[in-house]
Amino acid sequence: MKYIIAIIQPYRLADVQAELYKEExxxxxxxxxxxxxxxxGVTEIYRSYRESGNLLRKIRIEIAVNDDFVDRAVKAIMRGARSGESGEIGDGKIFVxxxxxxxxxxxxETGGIAIG
Ligand SMILES: Nc1ncnc2c1ncn2[C@@H]1O[C@H](COP(=O)(O)OP(=O)(O)OP(=O)(O)O)[C@@H](O)[C@H]1O
Ligand SMILES: [Mg+2]
Structure with a gap:
């Protein structure tokens, strides 16, 4: 089992959700x-709301998955969160x-069955 944490641009949340649902x-x-x-935070100011100092608003997504879902979940987040073809600074990160x-x-219940 893995715990996926993704930090993404807020305006990408709907796209990321849609891609994740496609992968069940x-x-x-x-x-x-x-x-x-x-x-x-310096080069992103024009795209992100500045919260305080150099901290920018982001969305954090957490997902617990069985091992056979890790790759498709990660790819789905990538598809949904990347800006344009080659991506842009600040598009985010995925931690597994x-x-x-x-x-x-x-x-x-516990173990894989309890995940979802
Ligand atoms: N090493 C890290 N540890 C904890 N949080 C991080 C780390 N790297 C990025 N983040 C979080 O992810 C958000 C988005 O990071 P960002 O996409 O700017 O990463 P980056 O490494 O600067 O890559 P890029 O050059 O593409 O901008 C950050 O605002 C921060 O909240
Ligand atoms: Mg950055």
């Missing part, structure tokens, strides 16, 4: 965050972390 990835947590990448355990609270 239907469970996710979405939050509004602020951050900056290696340009420290090992996931040790999942529990569905209602049933007590």
């Amino acid at each position: 990835v239907n469970l996710m947590t979405v939050s509004e965050v602020v951050g900056h990448g290696r340009q420290k 972390l090992p996931l040790e355990r999942v529990y569905r609270i209602r049933t007590g």
Whole structure:
């Protein structure tokens, strides 16, 4: 099992969701965050709302998946989040972390079956 964390441009969220649903990835947590990448927010000001200082508004998507869903989930996020053909500065990042355990609270189920 893996835990995928993607930081994307807010205006790309609908596209990313649509691409994920096409791949039958239907469970996710979405939050509004602020951050900056290696340009420290400087070159992105014209495209992103500046929150405070050099921190820009981003969307964080979290998805827990079984191993056979990792590649398609990552590719779906890439398709949805990349601006144009070759992408643009600030389009975001995807982190894939090992996931040790999942529990569905209602049933007590655990492991792959509890993911979704
Ligand atoms: N190494 C990192 N650790 C934690 N968060 C990061 C890291 N890199 C990027 N982020 C988060 O992802 C957001 C988008 O990053 P961004 O796409 O600007 O990455 P980048 O490495 O600067 O690549 P690019 O040159 O394409 O802009 C940042 O605003 C920040 O919230
Ligand atoms: Mg950047």
